[in-house]
Amino acid sequence: MAVLHAPNVISTLNELTQICIDGEKGFAAAAEVVEDMALKEELNGFSAQRRRFTSELQSIVQSQGEQPAKSGDPSAAIHRAWLEVRALFTGKDRYAVLAECERGEDAALATYEKALNASLAAPAADVIRAQYLMIKHAHDRVKSLRDAAKAEKDTGR
Numbered sequence: 001m002a003v004l005h006a007p008n009v010i011s012t013l014n015e016l017t018q019i020c021i022d023g024e025k026g027f028a029a030a031a032e033v034v035e036d037m038a039l040k041e042e043l044n045g046f047s048a049q050r051r052r053f054t055s056e057l058q059s060i061v062q063s064q065g066e067q068p069a070k071s072g073d074p075s076a077a078i079h080r081a082w083l084e085v086r087a088l089f090t091g092k093d094r095y096a097v098l099a100e101c102e103r104g105e106d107a108a109l110a111t112y113e114k115a116l117n118a119s120l121a122a123p124a125a126d127v128i129r130a131q132y133l134m135i136k137h138a139h140d141r142v143k144s145l146r147d148a149a150k151a152e153k154d155t156g157r
Contacts, residue, residue: 008118009118009120009121009124010061010064010066012114012115012118012120013057013060013061013068013115013124014057014061014069015069015115016053016057016111016128016131017054017057017058017068017069018069019107019108019112020050020051020053020054020057020108020131021050021069021070022107022108023046023047023104023105023108023135024047024048024050024051026047026100026101026104027043027044027046027050027101028043028044030043030097030098030101031043031044031047033097034094036094039094042141042145043101046138046142049134053131053134053135056127056131057127058070060124060127093153094149094152094153095146095149095150095152098142098145098146099146101142101146102139102142102143102146105135105139105142105143106139108135108139109132109135109136109139112128112131112132115128115132116128116129116132
């Protein structure tokens with residue numbers, strides 16, 4: 001395995017780890033507040049996906065003899081708390097929950113795009129690229145669900 005010790009490489013991997021931990025917790029929090037079982041299952045699936053991504057990234061960092069990030073960003077914890085409070089006041093509004101999920105996905109995509117532009121060596125670059133594509137897919141799915149929820153809300157269904 002190529003040596004990835006450059007401080008900016010480990011820092012980048014740990015930043016991605018934090019965003020994945022945040023995504024895992026965010027999707028789990030969203031799944032707790034929605035009532036639709038199919039949506040709950042899908043959100044829990046995205047949460048599990050982020051847990052796998054976290055493990056992959058932590059393994060790369062550990063393989064370099066470095067300490068991987070083990071918690072998310074404190075501002076994301078505030079975002080999750082806001083999601084829960086908002087759900088209480090909006091009656092667990094599907095649109096509001098999905099809008100918050102999409103906002104989190106926007107942050108994840110931006111963080112991954114920054115990492116992809118950092119010219120990291122394989123295998124880290126390969127893992128990041130693969131994870132980015134799956135996060136992009138999840139983002140697009142959440143956005144589609146959010147748009148459908150908004151349409152339903154606007155038509156009064």
